[in-house]
Amino acid sequence: MAEPVLQMGTTFRGWMAFDKNALRDGLRLESFQPKKWEETDIDVRVTHCGVCASDLHTLRSGWGPTEFPCCAGHEVVGEVIRAGNAVERNLDVGDRIGIGPVVYVCGKSTCRECSQNTPNYCPQRVPAYNGFLPDGSQTYGGFANYCRVSSAAAIRIPPTLSSTFAAPMLCAGITTFAPLVEHGQGGKRVGVIGIGGLGHFAILFAKALKSEHIVAISRRENKRNDALELGADAYVATEEELGWMEHYASSLDVIICTVSSADMPLNKYLTLLRTGGHFCQVGMPEAPMPGLEIFGLVERKISIHFNDIGSIQETEKLLEFAARENIHPWIEERKMSDVNDVLKDMEAGKARYRYVLVSEK
Numbered sequence: 001m002a003e004p005v006l007q008m009g010t011t012f013r014g015w016m017a018f019d020k021n022a023l024r025d026g027l028r029l030e031s032f033q034p035k036k037w038e039e040t041d042i043d044v045r046v047t048h049c050g051v052c053a054s055d056l057h058t059l060r061s062g063w064g065p066t067e068f069p070c071c072a073g074h075e076v077v078g079e080v081i082r083a084g085n086a087v088e089r090n091l092d093v094g095d096r097i098g099i100g101p102v103v104y105v106c107g108k109s110t111c112r113e114c115s116q117n118t119p120n121y122c123p124q125r126v127p128a129y130n131g132f133l134p135d136g137s138q139t140y141g142g143f144a145n146y147c148r149v150s151s152a153a154a155i156r157i158p159p160t161l162s163s164t165f166a167a168p169m170l171c172a173g174i175t176t177f178a179p180l181v182e183h184g185q186g187g188k189r190v191g192v193i194g195i196g197g198l199g200h201f202a203i204l205f206a207k208a209l210k211s212e213h214i215v216a217i218s219r220r221e222n223k224r225n226d227a228l229e230l231g232a233d234a235y236v237a238t239e240e241e242l243g244w245m246e247h248y249a250s251s252l253d254v255i256i257c258t259v260s261s262a263d264m265p266l267n268k269y270l271t272l273l274r275t276g277g278h279f280c281q282v283g284m285p286e287a288p289m290p291g292l293e294i295f296g297l298v299e300r301k302i303s304i305h306f307n308d309i310g311s312i313q314e315t316e317k318l319l320e321f322a323a324r325e326n327i328h329p330w331i332e333e334r335k336m337s338d339v340n341d342v343l344k345d346m347e348a349g350k351a352r353y354r355y356v357l358v359s360e361k
Contacts, residue, residue, distance in 0.1 A: 010146070011031050012031065012032050012033070012034050012140070012144060012145065012146045012148070013029055013030065013031050013032070013144060013145050014029070014030070014032055014071035014140055014141070014143050014144030014145070015027040015028070015029055015071060015072075015143040015144070015336070015339045015340075016028055016029070016030045016032065016069045016070065016071050017059050017066075017068060017069065017070045017071075017072070018068050018069050019068055020059075020060050020061040020066065020068075021060075022059045022060070022070075023056065023059050023060055023343055023344070023347060026340040027059075027143070027339055027340055027343075029337075030069070032069070032071060032140050032144075033137075034137075034140065034146070034147075034148035035133055035135065035137040035139070035148055035149075036135060036137060037084070037148070038084060038086075038150075039084035039085045039086040039087075040084055040086045040087060040088060040150055040151055040152070041082075041084050041087075041148055041149065041150055041151060042080050042082065042083050042084070042087060042091055042097075042148070042149065042150075042151045042154060043080070043081055043082035043083075043146055043147070043148050044076070044078040044079065044080055044081065044097065044099065044146060044147045044148070044149070045078050045079045045081045045145070045146055045359075046076055046077075046078040046142050046144055046145060046146060046147060046336075046359050047077055047078045047079060047163055047358070047359050048076070048077040048078070048163045048164060048166075048167045048356050048357065048358055048359070049073040049075055049076050049077070049141075049142035049143060049167060049336070049356070049357045049359075050073075050075030050167040050168035050170065050171065050172070050354060050355070050356050050357075051073070051075075051339075051342055051343065051346055051351075051354070051355040051356070051357060052074065052075060052168075052171050052172060052197070053196075053197065053198075053260060053346075054074065054101070054171070054284075055072040055073065055074075055343070056343065056346065056347055057260075057284070057286060058070065058072060058129070058130050059072055059343070062286040063284070063286060066130055067130050067131075067132075067138060070129060070130050070140075071129055071140040071141050071143050071144055072129055072130075072141045072142075072143050073128070073129065073141035073142030073143040073144070073357075074099070074100060074101040074127065074128035074129060074141050074142065074170070074171055075098075075100070075101075075142065075167045075168050075169075075170045075171050075172070075356075076098060076099035076100075076128070076141070076142030076147055076167070076170070077096065077097075077098050077099075077157065077163040077166055077167045077170075078096070078097070078099070078142075078147065079094065079095070079096055079097075080092065080093055080094065080095045080096075080097060080154075081093060081146075083151070084151070087151035088150075088151045088152045088154075089151055089152070089154055089156070091151050091154055096157055096163065097154040097155060097156065097157065098154070098155035098156075098157055098166055098167070098170045098315075098319075099128060099142065099147055099149055099153060099154065099155065099170070100128065100153075100155055100170040100171060100174075100309065100312070100315060101127055101128050101170070101171050101309050102119075102120060102125050102126070102127060102128065102153070102309065103126055103127070103128050103131075103133075103139060103149045103150065103153040104124075104125065104126035104131075104133055104134070104150060104153065105119040105120075105122035105124065105125045105126075106122055106123075106124040106125075107119065107122075107152075111123070111124070117311070117313075118311065119311055119312075120308060120309055120310060120311045120312075120314075121308065126139060127139060128141050128142070128147075128149075129141030143336070143339055143357065145359065153312070154312075155170060155312055155315050155316060155319070156316050156319075157319055158319055158320055158323040160323045161319055161322060161323040164331050164333060164356050164358075165322065165327075165328065165329055165331065166319060166322075167356050168197065168201075168329060168331065168354040168356060169201070169315070169318055169319060169322060169329070170315060171309060172197045172198050172201055172354065173201050173205075173315075173318055173322070173329070174309055174310040174314060174315045174318050175198060175282050175307065175308070175309055175310070176198050176199075176201045176202040176205060176256055176258065176282060177201070177205050177310070177314075177318045177321075178307055178309075178310040178314055179254075179256060179278075179280040179282065179305060179307045180202065180205050180206055180209055180254070180256065181209070183253075183254045183278040183280060183305070184206060184209060184211060184253070184254040184256075185209055185210075187210065187211070187212040188211055188212060188253040188254050189211070189212050189213045189214075189215075189251060189252045189253045189254075189274075190202075190206045190211045190213070190214050190215070190252065190253065190254050190255070190256065191214075191215045191216075191217055191248075191252040191254070191255040191256070191269075191272055192206065192214065192215070192216050192217065192232070192255075192256050192258070193217045193218075193255060193256070193257040193258060193259055193264075193269060194217075194218065194257065194258035194259035194283060195216055195218045195223040195226065195227050195353075196258060196259075196349075196351070196353060197258075197351060197353050197354045198258035198282060198283065199216070199218075199256075199258040199353075200226075200230055200329065200330055200353040200354075201329060202256045202258060203216060203227060203230040203231050203232050204230055204231060204327050204328075204329060205327070206231070206256075207230070207231030208321070208325045208327055213233050213234070214231060214232045214233050214234075215232065215233065215234045215235070215236060215248065215251075215252065215272075216228075216230075216232035216234070216235045216236070217235075217236045217238065217269070218235070218236070218237060218238070219237065219238055219239045219240075220237050220239055220240055221237045221240050223235075224237065226330075226352070226353075230330075236248065238265065238268075245268050245271055245272070248272050249271050249272060250271070250272070250273065250274050250275070250300075251272060251274065252272050252273055252274060252277060253273070253274055253276075253277055253278070254277065254278045254280065255269060255272065255273060255277070255278070255279045255280065256280050256282060257269065257279065257280065257281045257282065257283060258282055258283045259283045260283035260284055260285045260286070261283075261285060262285040262286070262287035262288060262289060262290070263290070264289075264290065265290075266289060266290045266292070267290065267292065267293045267296075270292075270293075270296070270297060270302060270304075271296065273300065273302055274300075275300045275301055276300070276301045276302075276303075277300070277302055277303070278302075278303045278304075278305060279302065279303070279304045279305065280305045280306075280307055281304065281305065281306050281307070282306075282307050292304075329353070329354060330352060330353045330354065331353075331354050331355075331356050332351070332352065332354070332355055332356070333355075333356050333357075333358050334355055334356070334357055334358070335357070335358060335360055336357045336358060336359045336360060337360060338357075339357060342355050342357065
């Protein structure tokens with residue numbers, strides 16, 4: 001095992017939120033106390049961190065009360081600079097790894113989720129930030145100079161995949177890739193609702209997975225050219241195009257819905273599915289979703305799925321797939337110190353289609 005570089009007393013600093021008005025008032029660069037060091041841990045120097053809509057929801061307490069102070073960021077790529085003597089996954093100092101939205105699962109044989117290869121749904125899972133580990137320490141994310149996590153949470157990144165591309169795949173990418181692999185392979189006709197950070201990944205992956213036909217669905221016309229360039233075969237602007245529901249009725253096998261708006265026309269979207277079709281909701285609204293018109297769903301054997309992130313193994317398979325297929329997500333790099341401007345730009349809908357914060361040396 002290589003000699004640790006990061007020594008006791010090194011200061012962990014991150015861009016911290018202190019109340020639910022943080023998006024308005026701004027994050028502040030402050031010191032924080034990482035979890036107590038264990039020999040199974042790694043310390044990681046953060047080089048890149050994607051900005052996710054989950055960060056906005058959490059920073060404004062949109063999904064429930066947030067544990068402040070909070071350092072967001074769960075699409076982390078960095079370099080291992082300290083590794084304990086009992087690390088898992090054969091990690092060592094100098095390795096480039098990713099840290100996704102989950103940094104702890106129980107791993108017990110008595111846990112149905114962990115024992116059946118779905119640890120990402122473990123009831124005791126702890127998020128990369130805004131969570132508490134079994135020892136009582138709070139978790140802090142990647143809007144920081146360093147992260148300390150269990151080595152079991154490390155995600156291997158193929159050497160040919162850039163850190164900029166890898167970072168947003170650790171959450172946004174795997175969130176759309178997993179349901180497409182499960183339901184959308186084999187020449188299926190795929191709809192993608194919402195052409196944003198998640199939606200643009202869904203189009204890229206559906207194309208690479210050899211979908212027969214991809215329909216991008218958004219409210220307005222302004223993203224048509226982008227969607228077609230990403231690989232969509234058709235585009236629907238629901239607020240500007242008359243007769244779209246009738247034209248595309250019963251035409252899709254799978255719909256990946258990435259929007260997090262509680263007032264979306266859900267029942268209209270469901271009419272676009274063929275008999276036996278799958279509707280996969282991956283966007284997470286802050287308010288309840290619209291009610292369902294049940295009879296039409298029963299008569300056509302429509303399935304509705306709710307998908308969270310994938311496991312570490314699934315995420316590593318995605319990264320390998322992205323490297324092999326030469327997938328290039330649309331990314332804008334920004335300085336980590338510009339995080340407050342980036343959050344405002346993202347909240348204003350300016351992202352095309354994902355921001356990645358890059359640490360200054």
